[in-house]
């Protein structure tokens with residue numbers, strides 16, 4: 353079975369290719385754009401995105417809306433993560449953290465999967481901290497400033513390790529369990 357991974361973000365597409373390895377599902381990157389509605393909930397963005405894509409006649413795809421939620425910034429950048437990444441970037445996030453009360457944060461990922469005429473929405477979280485500086489060359493987006501073990505950034509750990517602990521890995525495990533329980537795979 354093939355699933356299109358509809359995302360403009362090549363980093364996400366690479367991760368899904370690896371996360372689906374050995375599952376019997378082939379994940380194929382499809383960079384088709386879709387309108388991301390502005391909402392204060394990732395799930396809402398995904399639900400509306402799926403509706404738009406299904407309305408265009410697409411099926412057998414996944415979409416992913418993710419964000420970095422920093423406690424001392426009251427959840428910022430959260431649902432505005434893509435905009436924050438494009439504008440202030442990791443350096444801007446680190447500047448905002450100067451004088452902030454604490455460094456705890458979490459990544460959240462919401463996956464929408466349209467398969468065999470059914471729509472599924474699952475989520476995953478990964479707790480961690482914002483490091484004092486950018487570290488490492490791997491990964492994408494906020495990976496250089498986020499650490500789940502408090503020491504190494506997501507850009508410093510091997511991709512296979514990120515794929516065991518990340519918000520996306522947790523959401524993927526929920527998706528695979530749901531697909532199995534509905535006998536869709």
Ligand code: ITT
Pocket residue numbers: 358359360361364388416417418419420433434435437438491492493494495506518520
């Ligand atoms: P699509 O919506 O087209 O899939 P996007 O990059 O706009 O791509 P999001 O709307 O989900 O994705 O934006 C979330 C932002 O958070 C974006 O800047 C990502 O680079 C970043 N992000 C998401 N997952 C991440 C991860 O695993 N590691 C680091 N940064 C991540």
